[in-house]
Amino acid sequence: MLARLRLLLLTFWLGCLTAPTVQAVTVVIVSSERSPAYAQAADTLVRELERTGWSRHDMLQLTAAELAGAGVLTPKLFVALGAQAANALALAPLTTPVLCALLPRSSFERVLRSSGRKASSQFSALYLDQPLSRQLGLIQLALPEARRIGVLWGPESKTQAPTLRALAQARGLSLLEADVGQGELLFPGLKAALEGADVLLALADPQVFNSSSIQNVLLTSFRAGVPLVAFSPAYVRAGALLALHVTPEQIGQQAALIAGGVLQGKTLSATPLYSQDFSVDVNEHVARSLGLRLDAAVLRTLLRQREAAP
Amino acid sequence: MLAPTLRLLGALICQLGSLGLAIAQTPEPVSVSAANATALSETDFLTEMPLVLSVSRLPQRLDETPGAVTIIDRDMIRLSGARDVADLLRLVPGFQTSTSFETGAPLASYHGSFDAYSARMQVLVDGRSVYSPYLFGGTATGLQSVAMADIERIEVLRGSNSAAYGARAMLGVINIVTRHTVDTLGRQAAVTTGENGIRDAQASIGWGQDGATFRLGLDRRGDDGLSGSNGHNLINRVNLRADLRASARDEVGLRAGGLTIDSGEGYVGKPDNPPHDRSFGAGYAQLDWRRSLGADEDMALSLSHTQESLRNSFAYSLLSYKNQVAAYPDGGNAALIQFKNLVAGIDDSIDIDTSGRASSSTLSLQHTLRHSSALRVVLGGELRREEVVSRALYNTDAVLRTDYTRLFGNAEWRFADNALLNAGGMYENNNVRGDNFSPRLMVNWHVAQGQTLRFGVSKAYRSNSTFEQFADARYTSNGVLLKVTALASGAVQPESLLVREFGYLGDFPWLRAGLDVRVFHERIAGFVRGRKSVLPAGTTLLASAPWDYVNDEDFTIKGFEYQLKWRPWRDAQFIFNQTYTNINSIDTGTVLPAPEVASSLTYLQKLPGGVDLSLMHQDSGPVVLTGSSGSHLAMTRTDLRLALPVQFGATRGEVALVVQNLGSPYLDFDQLFRFQRRAFVTLRLEN
Numbered sequence: 001m002l003a004r005l006r007l008l009l010l011t012f013w014l015g016c017l018t019a020p021t022v023q024a025v026t027v028v029i030v031s032s033e034r035s036p037a038y039a040q041a042a043d044t045l046v047r048e049l050e051r052t053g054w055s056r057h058d059m060l061q062l063t064a065a066e067l068a069g070a071g072v073l074t075p076k077l078f079v080a081l082g083a084q085a086a087n088a089l090a091l092a093p094l095t096t097p098v099l100c101a102l103l104p105r106s107s108f109e110r111v112l113r114s115s116g117r118k119a120s121s122q123f124s125a126l127y128l129d130q131p132l133s134r135q136l137g138l139i140q141l142a143l144p145e146a147r148r149i150g151v152l153w154g155p156e157s158k159t160q161a162p163t164l165r166a167l168a169q170a171r172g173l174s175l176l177e178a179d180v181g182q183g184e185l186l187f188p189g190l191k192a193a194l195e196g197a198d199v200l201l202a203l204a205d206p207q208v209f210n211s212s213s214i215q216n217v218l219l220t221s222f223r224a225g226v227p228l229v230a231f232s233p234a235y236v237r238a239g240a241l242l243a244l245h246v247t248p249e250q251i252g253q254q255a256a257l258i259a260g261g262v263l264q265g266k267t268l269s270a271t272p273l274y275s276q277d278f279s280v281d282v283n284e285h286v287a288r289s290l291g292l293r294l295d296a297a298v299l300r301t302l303l304r305q306r307e308a309a310p
Numbered sequence: 311m312l313a314p315t316l317r318l319l320g321a322l323i324c325q326l327g328s329l330g331l332a333i334a335q336t337p338e339p340v341s342v343s344a345a346n347a348t349a350l351s352e353t354d355f356l357t358e359m360p361l362v363l364s365v366s367r368l369p370q371r372l373d374e375t376p377g378a379v380t381i382i383d384r385d386m387i388r389l390s391g392a393r394d395v396a397d398l399l400r401l402v403p404g405f406q407t408s409t410s411f412e413t414g415a416p417l418a419s420y421h422g423s424f425d426a427y428s429a430r431m432q433v434l435v436d437g438r439s440v441y442s443p444y445l446f447g448g449t450a451t452g453l454q455s456v457a458m459a460d461i462e463r464i465e466v467l468r469g470s471n472s473a474a475y476g477a478r479a480m481l482g483v484i485n486i487v488t489r490h491t492v493d494t495l496g497r498q499a500a501v502t503t504g505e506n507g508i509r510d511a512q513a514s515i516g517w518g519q520d521g522a523t524f525r526l527g528l529d530r531r532g533d534d535g536l537s538g539s540n541g542h543n544l545i546n547r548v549n550l551r552a553d554l555r556a557s558a559r560d561e562v563g564l565r566a567g568g569l570t571i572d573s574g575e576g577y578v579g580k581p582d583n584p585p586h587d588r589s590f591g592a593g594y595a596q597l598d599w600r601r602s603l604g605a606d607e608d609m610a611l612s613l614s615h616t617q618e619s620l621r622n623s624f625a626y627s628l629l630s631y632k633n634q635v636a637a638y639p640d641g642g643n644a645a646l647i648q649f650k651n652l653v654a655g656i657d658d659s660i661d662i663d664t665s666g667r668a669s670s671s672t673l674s675l676q677h678t679l680r681h682s683s684a685l686r687v688v689l690g691g692e693l694r695r696e697e698v699v700s701r702a703l704y705n706t707d708a709v710l711r712t713d714y715t716r717l718f719g720n721a722e723w724r725f726a727d728n729a730l731l732n733a734g735g736m737y738e739n740n741n742v743r744g745d746n747f748s749p750r751l752m753v754n755w756h757v758a759q760g761q762t763l764r765f766g767v768s769k770a771y772r773s774n775s776t777f778e779q780f781a782d783a784r785y786t787s788n789g790v791l792l793k794v795t796a797l798a799s800g801a802v803q804p805e806s807l808l809v810r811e812f813g814y815l816g817d818f819p820w821l822r823a824g825l826d827v828r829v830f831h832e833r834i835a836g837f838v839r840g841r842k843s844v845l846p847a848g849t850t851l852l853a854s855a856p857w858d859y860v861n862d863e864d865f866t867i868k869g870f871e872y873q874l875k876w877r878p879w880r881d882a883q884f885i886f887n888q889t890y891t892n893i894n895s896i897d898t899g900t901v902l903p904a905p906e907v908a909s910s911l912t913y914l915q916k917l918p919g920g921v922d923l924s925l926m927h928q929d930s931g932p933v934v935l936t937g938s939s940g941s942h943l944a945m946t947r948t949d950l951r952l953a954l955p956v957q958f959g960a961t962r963g964e965v966a967l968v969v970q971n972l973g974s975p976y977l978d979f980d981q982l983f984r985f986q987r988r989a990f991v992t993l994r995l996e997n
Binding site for chain 1: 351360368492521
């Protein structure tokens with residue numbers, strides 16, 4: 001399937017080299033790079049649009065680096081996959097609506113700041129990170145006895161602090177917060193956030209959570225008997241108890257739904273959206289070691305039901 | 311003797327600084343363009359992470375371990391007010407402890423103090439077996455290996471488990487896990503002072519960053535010991551630990567350190583054991599390397615070397631004997647005259663010296679594989695060499711060497727959703743006594759949520775100590791053989807232990823209580839016992855009845871023990887332990903190495919203002935500690951601890967008052983030794 005699509009695109013691009021530079025496509029998908037996650041999101045998007053009657057020929061896939069040399073494009077919608085792609089489209093003088101997907105909220109906000117744009121029906125987003133309310137909802141479902149949530153704020157994630165505090169308070173939860181400033185060591189903050197915590201909620205911030213620090217975060221929290229709830233399945237494989245995340249396929253699906261609407265004449269939501277669908281991953285070995293029985297599928301279903309409830 | 315080890319330690323410390331720097335600068339092989347960038351992007355959500363909690367890192371739950379396990383965590387250690395691990399083990403069901411340093415260091419034993427050095431137990435410190443080859447395989451000095459402040463938790467296996475912990479894991483396993491260096495960055499110090507000459511001090515410093523962290527700790531534990539004893543006991547320790555992440559898959563741990571135990575022993579009026587000083591020293595280095603081979607598989611390699619030495623000597627006065635013989639009328643009897651001349655020719659006093667040294671080196675490799683979520687298999691092997699040199703104990707300057715080869719394996723099979731089978735075994739060969747096999751089978755059945763039954767059977771062997779096999783201790787003076795105190799025939803074989811046990815673990819969340827019960831039937835076969843033998847008349851100048859070691863009777867230790875933990879209200883915890891033990895030995899000396907009934911009650915309460923209150927009461931029936939005077943000793947002791955948190959800027963800590971034995975003095979180890987009330991104050995600070 002993928003091979004066929006690539007062949008088609010290759011043929012198309014080869015055609016473009018000799019043909020006039022104006023391309024008659026309806027949707028242009030611009031990915032930050034060509035790695036599997038972007039390809040999975042793009043493939044799902046293409047497949048879903050195909051399923052609703054659009055032709056594969058109506059869609060063009062590019063990387064952000066290829067965008068400049070792609071000539072004049074006049075589609076009805078641009079879909080950016082990733083922050084770099086979103087930035088490239090933000091800086092281009094486009095009149096076509098742009099949906100930025102597969103990027104976290106703070107990346108989108110950075111793109112807005114650097115390009116001087118505002119979120120609007122011309123330039124909106126479908127976030128990769130998960131809403132804080134959903135994350136608290138998952139904690140309450142999986143660990144109903146957890147009351148004190150440890151949080152490590154980094155320079156990027158800190159902007160969410162007021163929202164999380166309000167949400168936690170509304171749910172009867174308390175936060176044990178600690179800051180890890182630019183260039184600061186992780187340990188003092190980690191120690192403070194773990195002391196007395198029932199669970200450690202990891203919110204993406206490269207200053208705090210990265211492949212170098214994860215060893216210490218996981219070992220320290222595990223020794224303290226505090227499970228880690230993270231934001232990607234990679235953390236679950238590494239040893240986090242749970243992760244709430246959206247897969248590239250799920251992003252592709254929802255992006256297709258939004259794109260389909262735009263193609264039918266609807267406008268983009270001026271307010272950026274969080275993904276409707278999501279996934280829950282559980283490390284069953286860690287769960288067992290902590291004396292917990294958790295079923296990822298059941299947790300996801302329950303969380304969806306709770307969100308659907310009025 | 312310790313000089314080479316200390317030199318090695320110094321060199322290691324110097325090396326580690328630069329190694330740590332080098333490793334910290336090594337780029338991670340995982341491709342993570344965003345990992346070190348400051349801006350968040352989707353990469354943070356999509357990047358692979360190194361596997362941290364690998365298959366061998368994840369411990370079994372307490373209701374799935376193949377045996378009864380009591381965990382003493384860091385909080386409990388702090389709240390107990392105990393100054394060493396042996397004293398802490400009082401709080402574990404089935405344990406007997408003494409605070410006496412008479413045989414080197416405070417003793418702890420499980421289900422019976424059958425020997426003066428507690429050699430039937432296994433003690434591990436971060437995986438390194440710390441029994442003393444020199445002190446007859448004893449574990450008392452090993453229990454003192456690390457500072458209390460450096461301990462993360464102590465896992466006490468109440469029972470036998472040679473399949474997992476090696477050949478000495480007969481009656482109890484103490485697994486001491488030290489704190490990870492990541493958790494001890496910064497500075498920490500504590501001082502303790504109080505009655506009975508208590509003067510303890512401890513300081514540690516932790517440094518490093520992601521991927522390379524270190525801790526260097528120094529401490530001392532000193533007091534005047536039991537009243538009535540020649541106690542003036544001082545332990546000095548230094549310990550270094552480094553944890554290095556060499557790559558996304560590899561972790562390296564380095565440990566090195568040493569300790570000295572200087573203590574007083576002996577009795578006024580006992581010429582063969584007068585008051586005198588002894589000094590035990592040990593130094594070690596350990597290297598651990600763990601490689602993750604995937605989500606479900608890893609390998610661990612461990613290499614360690616330990617050296618130890620004992621300096622112990624005193625003057626044994628023969629003057630009164632000589633005067634007595636000289637005064638004896640010979641009546642012209644030629645033989646008698648010759649005897650009197652012989653006696654007149656020996657020194658008035660001889661130096662009894664039991665000094666010597668020993669070492670052990672171990673190389674082990676372990677492979678852990680999770681075949682599926684239902685089956686986890688551990689396989690491994692170990693090579694160990696022990697060397698003992700002591701003219702005093704073995705009448706030779708030769709190195710007495712014992713080489714061990716061990717192969718072990720365990721399969722943890724979840725054969726039903728609510729049941730787990732642990733099947734394992736260890737094969738051991740040593741060059742002195744051949745081979746043996748220790749199997750174990752244990753089933754854990756979760757009959758309902760929070761309710762687990764455990765039953766199983768295991769067998770363990772204890773390799774004979776070098777002393778049991780080769781002892782040859784003699785006193786001489788000017789070429790005259792005065793006395794032989796120990797002479798091993800070498801016929802002794804490893805003793806074995808067959809354990810049948812039943813356990814129950816109950817969790818009652820609605821009562822905020824938990825119950826842990828163990829019913830045991832432990833059959834010792836060929837119990838190794840010292841037997842006095844008789845030498846032919848005239849072999850020695852003085853009458854000699856040297857100790858030999860033989861495989862004596864078979865006997866059974868049976869009974870049950872339980873621990874009830876209850877949190878009746880906020881910030882409070884009660885822990886009630888009780889053990890009933892029956893030992894059906896026919897030997898009068900082995901009838902009461904454990905009390906028939908022992909109980910303890912601990913009450914921990916967090917009070918307003920962060921004040922911690924601990925009250926611990928212990929009541930043990932009469933016991934005869936082997937190696938002591940043979941007195942029946944019972945014990946009733948109540949300890950109180952009150953601690954107040956303190957803060958000076960960024961420096962936090964606590965001040966604690968501990969009163970050990972609020973009641974009247976009790977006898978400990980000997981009819982002459984008393985544990986009197988001791989109050990002391992500790993100030994602990996860290997930043």
